[in-house]
Amino acid sequence: MPIYMDRHDVSNTVTAENVAQLHHQDLKIQHKFECRGLTYWFDEKRKIAFCLVEAPNEEAIVEMHRQAHGEVPNQIIEVDIAVVESFLGRIEDPESEHREALKIIDEPAFRIIMITGFDDCAFNTGKNKPPNLAQYLKSMGNVFGNFDGRIVKQQQYNFLISFKSVSKAIRCAIEIQKHFSERCKANDCSQLSLKTGICPGIPFSGKESFFKDSVQMAKRLYCISDSKMVVSHEVKMLYSDENPDVPLDRELFLLLDPSDEKFINSLMTYMEENWQNPNLQLSDIESFxxxxxxxxxxxxxxxxxxxxxxxxxxxxxxxxxxxIKNQIGNISEVAFQVGFNSPSYFAKCFHKRYGILPSDLLQVIE
Structure with a gap:
């Protein structure tokens, strides 16, 4: 049977105990609708509750809530239970020392999302890989765990991490950067840049997929990251609230304000939709x-x-x-596909950027 997550935007007077009572009422009649309430999260600060429910369809969830207490969800999406666990850490009610009839869960589904690591192109032929890179990536995984970070996804050279605590996410990022700097000095890999993007998020705010907006924003911050870790405005403010006497080091972090984020989102949205257009001009971006x-x-x-x-x-x-890495088309086809009118100019730019001709990279991959 499918697994769904629903969202309830509650009033300012609702407490964690109120939500626990509503959940308890759901459980008493859930069998009538072939539903099974797995667990829920409640964000006291933002007044949002998310319920995880096994059900035959969305309508059954709505009717269960309607008849149990009348508080129907604002939104419902179908979810992958493994993905839910990877972001939120559990798919059942947390263990309790007390077996009281009413289990109160005062835990938000709000998370800090971080993407950190290296672009694949940093290691184009394998010759640029620093010694013991595999061990370093493994050690990064251990550092995440030290700060209660959950690895949601690991690609070849980068990680998507979920944190409950903004302070722990920031301290983890600093520790990862420190380890990287030390290894660079020891292994002469100054040509590499550890990229990091950090932003906050909730499971969903519309009909999009689970944590889609947050992951997309983290990717965009990661994309522009170079010598500094990029932190969204909300993360910066949350960290400042928790650590008023420990400001973020601007030598390490690029701290965005709302206008920066709006600019990045608009620019990246336009680029994602138009980067293949060979006639794309800077004036088009300026106009947009x-x-x-x-x-x-x-x-x-x-x-x-x-x-x-x-x-x-x-x-x-x-x-x-x-x-090219995924062997989608020959070099000329790739050149035209990404918006270059001349394969020879494309090869020249590619070599200048990555230190290898696209044809040589194709041979290495093959």
Whole structure:
């Protein structure tokens, strides 16, 4: 039977005990609707509850809630139970020392999402890999655990991590960066850059998939990360609230404000939709963003350290690298697919960016 998560936006007067009572009422009649309430999360600060329910369909969940107490969900999505556990850490009610009839769960589903690691293209031929890279990546996994971070997904050279605590997420990021810097000094891998993007999120706010908005934002922050770890405005504020006397080091972190995030989201949305267009011009981006040429240049330079034209080119080359790695088309086809009119110019730019010709990279992969 499918597993669903529903969302309830409750009033400011609702408490964790109130939510526990509603959940208890659901459990008493759930069998009438072939439902099975697995657990729930309640965010006292944001006044949001999420319920995890096994049910035949969404309608059964709505009717169960309606007849139990009348508090029907605002939204429902179908979820993968393994993904839920990877982000939130559990799929059942937490263990309790007391076997009281009413189990009160005062735990939010709010999480801090971090993506950290290296782009695959940093190790194009294998020659650029620092010694003991596999051991280093394994040690990164251990560091996450030291700060109660859960590995949601590991790709070849980067990780998607979920944290309950913003302070632990930040301290973990600092520790990972410290380990990386020490290894770079010891192994002469100064050409590498550890990339990190950190943002907050809840399971869903609409009909999108589980933590989709948060993961997308973390990816975008990771994408622009270079010498500094990139932190969203909300993460910065949450950390400051918890650590008023320990400000984030601006030598280590790029701290965004709301206008920065709006700019990044708008820019990346446009690029994701138009990067394959060979006729894409900077003026098109300026028009979409509603900003002047000088404004776009200053903003992009301050956030990414590169000019708009280089950003567009590098974005295309990054996608080209992925296409070649996955052996999707020959070199000329890839060049045209990523928006280059000339395969020879594409090869020149690719070599300048990654230190290897695309044809040689294809041979290495094969």
């Amino acid at each position: 963003l509603g900003s002047s040429k000088s404004q776009v240049y200053r903003k992009l330079k301050s956030l990414t350290g590169t000019s708009p034209n280089n950003f567009i080119k590098n974005y295309r080359l990054q996608n080209a690298f992925e296409l």
